[in-house]
């Protein structure tokens with residue numbers, strides 16, 4: 001009898017799977033996809049064995065397994081058919097659950113990561129990334145070499161402390177004590193792969209399903225998502241020109257038991273403003289009164305232009321309410337993935353415990369190389385040089401950006417690598433974005449900053465990684481996009 005289906009099976013003896021299992025899997029796949037309908041007769045074991053060039057016993061073994069699982073049924077000694085009633089497989093149910101991925105046939109939690117669109121060749125405004133061309137890569141390269149050789153020679157490249165290399169924690173503790181007024185030692189520091197991981201860990205420690213967490217009404221989306229991923233309900237707190245309003249936070253605390261707040265007091269993300277000292281103290285007092293923790297994200301502390309950076313809130317925290325998160329991404333490079341969490345010993349030990357389930361520990365060579373740069377003073381020298389470059393870029397960028405004044409205004413940021421442009425009410429931000437794109441300028445939508453995704457009359461424009469030419473091109477393109485957006489509304 002002519003076979004109505006094509007046998008597309010070739011067995012591989014070295015595949016790691018026994019041959020009879022390969023045959024059984026092939027038939028399960030074919031039946032599941034509907035290519036072998038219920039009732040279809042299968043070739044006899046002798047015929048199939050000849051076709052595949054294998055022993056008949058192997059085919060019999062596969063058939064027996066499939067019969068036992070309910071995929072096939074045998075009638076008499078000769079004939080084997082696809083069973084009329086197939087085993088129940090949830091993925092084959094016609095109504096797939098909404099979070100089930102049809103191509104996989106099983107559920108995946110979480111959302112899909114959308115790759116960032118490729119740069120179109122025009123000017124791309126980041127939300128404030130550094131210029132990694134400025135890092136002292138020759139010096140860093142030598143530090144890496146030294147770190148690798150020394151660690152390998154001493155047989156110290158094995159599993160280590162999940163809190164990070166002691167040498168780096170020591171340098172960080174010394175720097176935080178000397179420059180940021182934090183009274184911390186080695187045991188108060190946990191090295192992480194960037195401040196994002198620090199925020200994620202803090203969220204894991206502070207929030208569970210059903211807990212409430214507060215953030216600025218406009219805030220850093222990945223931080224909010226870290227708390228949501230922990231199960232928390234995230235509330236946006238009203239802001240003014242100095243960041244989160246303590247009165248609004250207090251109101252929320254009276255309505256809801258708030259477990260933690262996340263803030264960026266040094267350079268508010270996205271508006272760049274510095275939170276004044278008395279407001280910081282007010283928020284710390286509320287933390288005491290209502291018993292919440294403060295996650296202070298100080299992602300670009302060093303880049304403060306007008307005067308010395310203000311001490312972090314954590315320096316005024318006498319009761320261990322603040323979990324302080326810092327990073328070397330902006331002063332060195334995001335690609336190195338070095339950040340740190342600072343807190344009580346209890347907090348640090350719990351972070352270390354979580355780390356064991358995520359990535360076990362950091363990259364010892366990177367950590368040792370960075371510790372070397374800190375110890376030798378190279379990092380401080382680099383920061384001083386970079387600060388001068390960024391200060392000049394900030395000045396130049398502000399000069400260009402003032403050409404946008406008919407449609408938008410801004411305050412020169414005290415620090416950070418981005419400028420917050422406040423848009424005139426007549427401008428539609430979404431339309432502006434698409435017009436800017438047509439002019440070869442890409443900017444990310446400010447809607448993502450709002451906790452409810454509403455339109456926000458502002459744009460965060462990173463200038464740190466732009467050359468003067470790129471700045472000029474970007475601002476001019478933006479100007480044309482502004483003009484076209486206004487005209488199209490008339």
Ligand SMILES: Cc1ncc(COP(=O)(O)O)c(C=O)c1O
Nearest residue numbers: 194195196220269299327329334
């Ligand atoms: C406000 C804020 N927090 C945290 C991060 C994460 O930085 P990283 O994980 O590279 O330290 C960023 C990065 O841009 C940021 O802007």
